[in-house]
Amino acid sequence: MESFIELLTQMNPFNLVQVLFWGLAGAISFYFSIGNARVWTSISIGFFLIFLAQAYQLNPLAESYPILEAYHYIIGTVAIMTISHGFLEYYVFCRTFEISGNKIVVYLSTLAVLIASAVFLYINPTPSPNTIRNISMIENSIWVFLSVMNLELIRKIYSVIKDSDISKGFIAFGIVFVCIFIWKGSYLYLQIFQWDKDWQNIIALMTDEVSNIDEYMGRVQFSQEVSRYAGLLSGVSVGATFTYMYKLLK
Amino acid sequence: MFLLPKGNPLFENLAVSKLKLPDVLTKLSNGAFTGYASFVFQANTALLVFEAGKLVSVLVEGQNGKRESGFAALSALAELMVTTGSGALNVYKLSKDLTMCIHALLEGETLYKAQELKLIDIKTLLEKVKEDQMNGCLRIYTDEHSAMIFYKDGNPLGFFHDGSSDIETSSSESQKIAGLPGAKIDLFSTQSADELMGTNLLEVTNIQKIWDTSVAQHKSEIDRTNLERQERDKKAVSQKLAELEEHVKSIVGEYVGKVGRGIVDKEISDNGGNACLIDADGAEKFMKGIERAAKLLVSGTNIKLMMEKLSSTISIAKSEF
Structure with missing residues (x-):
């Protein structure tokens, strides 16, 4: 018990709150997918996977398990891809009114991708801190790119269904993706200019490189704060959006 | 249509809808029938005169008085039989001479038509009939009444008037009508019965083909109507x-x-x-x-x-x- 309390004290309280919100959002989205069409299954699973990816950060020893650390970034990547697949299917439905496919296929496909990713990590050399940072950068890049794409899909979906009950829910999803774009985009900005914490750790221990972080501390701190609060807002907005959608479709 | 003497009725009121014209004609022809067959429809009447099984004349008359004879009449009759759901067939056997007179009435040469009686010398006319040994029929009529006198070789065979069903020997009714104001006469003559035997419409027409064509046309009409519907x-x-x-x-x-x-x-x-x-x-x-x-x-x-x-x-x- 004492060791558990000690573990909790080592946790970042901000991360803890953020993960709690993501947990709530994941639970609501997962509940929402039950009894609903397949497009919602993809979107809900995606948001649930974000919760899993974020939850790993609560582990104070996260950085001690490089394979797990790399894997949680992969889960994050799979999450946004699944969400985007859902919105793409919704957009196709709005244009063609075609509802095809099976929920089980979505569950199994997501599981298959996660297993394949795990196998990929297992059969390759243990990821170095640099490799893990690369994977994180890829994840953030995909998130930023797909957030923009999803915003465009949401705009198009809204223009088709704006006089239906659910249309305002898509405005809420738009807000979610603006938050996610800022959250992931601000962190990607730090990574691109090598002002992120991971890079600082790498150069402190492993290379002779010198960082220019001190020259831009203001924008670094601003980006870090933006990333933290946008991440928190993303979790809150996802939870609120699914609650709102549930109310709209009740 | 004329009212004709019934003679010896063979069939009366047979439902036409169940009959086929080729079968009827073949039966009458094979039985060496002498007399006439009348097909009575709602708006039309057809008369077929047979002499010893030979079809010597055919007449179809519509409600508007339009008459058709020969091939056209056979075609019209076939069409009526196929298209009309109702109708009755009557077949009356007559003597050879009377049949000849009926033929004269239907298709003989018209010597007088709607001639006012008061304008002619009836006595002279009758003498001429006798002198010329005429075969035929003299019809005396007003708007309400009608009587016929049938002649063979210039001698009266018998008298027939509306209201009677058969030939009579008394001329009193004919004389009575002749005395009515506005009485008119028609006089029709024909060849002798023996000469008539040379005519057989059944030999010069393909009844089966006429019938089949009518059936096919009717079917086509029904199909077209069904299709339209x-x-x-x-x-x-x-x-x-x-x-x-x-x-x-x-x-x-x-x-x-x-x-x-x-x-x-x-x-x-x-x-x-x-x-x-x-x-x-x-x-x-x-x-x-x-x-x-x-x-x-x-x-x-x-x-x-x-x-x-x-x-x-x-x-x-x-x-x-």
Whole structure:
């Protein structure tokens, strides 16, 4: 018990709150997918996977398990891809009114991708801190790119269904993706200019490189704060959006 | 049509709808029948005169008085038999001489037509009939009454007037009509009975072909009428279905929004067209499809209301088809 309390004290309280919100959002989205069409299954699973990816950060020893650390970034990547697949299917439905496919296929496909990713990590050399940072950068890049794409899909979906009950829910999803774009985009900005914490750790221990972080501390701190609060807002907005959608479709 | 003496009735009031003209003619011909057969329809009458099994004359008269004879009459009779659901056949056996006179009446040479009696010397005319040994028929009539005198070789065979059913020997009725004001006469002459034997319409016409053509034309007419009716019905159904489809679209549009019309179009297309709306299985699949799509767009409460409205509209529409 004492060791558990000690573990909790080592946790970042901000991360803890953020993960709690993501947990709530994941639970609501997962509940929402039950009894609903397949497009919602993809979107809900995606948001649930974000919760899993974020939850790993609560582990104070996260950085001690490089394979797990790399894997949680992969889960994050799979999450946004699944969400985007859902919105793409919704957009196709709005244009063609075609509802095809099976929920089980979505569950199994997501599981298959996660297993394949795990196998990929297992059969390759243990990821170095640099490799893990690369994977994180890829994840953030995909998130930023797909957030923009999803915003465009949401705009198009809204223009088709704006006089239906659910249309305002898509405005809420738009807000979610603006938050996610800022959250992931601000962190990607730090990574691109090598002002992120991971890079600082790498150069402190492993290379002779010198960082220019001190020259831009203001924008670094601003980006870090933006990333933290946008991440928190993303979790809150996802939870609120699914609650709102549930109310709209009740 | 003339009223004719009935002689010896062989058949009376046979339903024409059950008869075939070639069969009737073959039967009368093979039986060496002498007399006449009358086909009585609602608006037409046909008379066929036989002499020892030979068809010597045919006459078809319509309600408007239009007459046809020979081949045209046989074709008209075949058509009447095929197309008219009602009608009766009467067959009367007559003597050879009387048959000849009937033929004269129907198709003989007209010597006088609607000649006012007071303007001619009837006595001289009758003497001329006798002198010329005429075969034929003298018809005396007013607007209300009619009598006929049949002659063979210039000698009267008998008298026949409306109200009687057979040849009489007394000329009193004919004389009475002749004395009425406005009385007129027709005089028809023909060849002798022996000469008539040289004529047989059955030999120069293909009755079976005439009959088959009439049957085929009638069938074609019925088919065409049926086709027209089917097309008319189809058009009416199509119109009703289009109205139902529009109604369904307006209901779905009311709850789902403008995208609802597209959803209805898609479901109708997937279920083989708007006829699915009045088909039990098709309507069920259509409703399921609409419900599934609506779940992505509207609340459960609105879906329930919409489905109830749709179900009621489709049920009412089904009962009207």
